[in-house]
Amino acid sequence: MDLGLEGRTALVCASTKGLGRATAEALAAEGVAVAINGSDAARVEEVAQGVPGAIAAPGDMTSIDGARAACSAAQEALGGLDIVVLNGPGPGPGPAADLTGDDAHAAAERLVGPQVELVSRVVPGMRARGWGRIIAVSSSAVQAPIAGLALSNLGRPALLGYLKTLASEVASDGVCVNAVLPGEFATDRVSAIYEDLAEKRGVPVEEVHREALAEIPAGRYGKPEEFGALVAYLASTHAAFITGTTVRADGGMLPTL
Numbered sequence: 001m002d003l004g005l006e007g008r009t010a011l012v013c014a015s016t017k018g019l020g021r022a023t024a025e026a027l028a029a030e031g032v033a034v035a036i037n038g039s040d041a042a043r044v045e046e047v048a049q050g051v052p053g054a055i056a057a058p059g060d061m062t063s064i065d066g067a068r069a070a071c072s073a074a075q076e077a078l079g080g081l082d083i084v085v086l087n088g089p090g091p092g093p094g095p096a097a098d099l100t101g102d103d104a105h106a107a108a109e110r111l112v113g114p115q116v117e118l119v120s121r122v123v124p125g126m127r128a129r130g131w132g133r134i135i136a137v138s139s140s141a142v143q144a145p146i147a148g149l150a151l152s153n154l155g156r157p158a159l160l161g162y163l164k165t166l167a168s169e170v171a172s173d174g175v176c177v178n179a180v181l182p183g184e185f186a187t188d189r190v191s192a193i194y195e196d197l198a199e200k201r202g203v204p205v206e207e208v209h210r211e212a213l214a215e216i217p218a219g220r221y222g223k224p225e226e227f228g229a230l231v232a233y234l235a236s237t238h239a240a241f242i243t244g245t246t247v248r249a250d251g252g253m254l255p256t257l
Contacts, residue, residue, distance in 0.1 A: 004237030006031035010083035011074040013037045013061045013118070016047045018187040019137055019227045020087045026228030027235065028052050032083065035074035037061065061088035067114035071121045080125040083235045086115045086159075087137040090189070091151035093196055099150055111155030116162060123170060132175035133235045136163055140181045140250050148197065160246070167244030176243040178234050183250025184212060185222040218251030 009032065015024040016038035024034045028051050035057035036048040048056040055077040059070030074081060091107055119134060126132025138156050139146075145153040160179055167177035184190055194212065198205040213219060230249055233239060248254065 001238070003030045003232060003235070005083075005232070005235060008032045008082040008235075009035075009074075009078040009080065010085065010235070011035040011037060011057060011070065011078075011081050011118075011122075012085040012087065013070065014087040014089060015085075016040070016043050018189060019182060019185060019224055020085070021047065022224035022228035023085055023087075023137070023231045024051055024054065024228075026225070026232040027083065028054060030232055030236075032235075033078050035070075035078060035081075037070045037074075039066065061114050061118075062110045064109075064113050064117045067118040068121070071118050075121075080129060081122045082126070082129075082131060083133045083135070084118065084122050085135050085137060085231060085235075086118065088114065090139070090149075091155070093148045093193060094150055095148060096150035096153075099154075103151065104154060107151040107155040108158060111152070112159045112162070115159055119163075119166065123166070123175065126175045127170055127173040130174040132170075132173075133239075134163070134166075134175070134177045135231055135234050136160065136179040137231075138179045138181050138246070140183045140248055140254055142179075142181060142246070143248065143256055144254050149193075164244055171243050174240070176234075176239065178239075178243060179246045180227070180231055180234065181246050181248040181250070182227055183222065183248070183253045184216060185224055185227060187224060190221070216251040216253045220251065222249060222251060 012024040014020040015036050028034045034054045037057045038044045039060035041058040044058045045056045048054040057070045057073035060066030142157045194208045198208045
């Protein structure tokens, strides 16, 4: 299927590895000029050189200043951005009972502030051109909070509330706003979470992985390229009537529709 993305431009946040990189590669394969982003400028440049037609747009997406830097670099190199994939490293694990007000504020600063800043800088151009795609890489935790990830469970739904509101405001201008909710994918992030859990429980990490896989009807972790393909479709011309919604990719893990 031709996704109709040839010649479009995109900024994919946190795209030097994992789901972000898979998304950047999927868009590049469709002829999109992609800006690779991450907090390590040398690593960003290295990855950009390995993705056809990509440019480097370094900036730490856990801070508003980092979001500004990434957006400026991408727009300077590519011009107006047609597609923005919001993504970034999540906060560390921890129980809800241990959180303080300062922790909640920090979670909002990390998971909401930079993304809103970035969107505010690209939406006017999208509306003026009559075409745009904003896609957030979120988490299945927004539908079923994950035990031990209290900060993520707090911040990610807040961002989606903002994006849902935005989707209604810009839909008539040809701008689609959606979120993808990944379950367990074979990424460094998932591995790190399970290693931390295994250490806290005092069990081998293999045991934690076995337990996790038992909860996934598909019987395996997702492949990052499967996720990238889904985001590329949501960015495509064929998805012009899909907006203000979430799409879950979790191998059937959550017991909800």
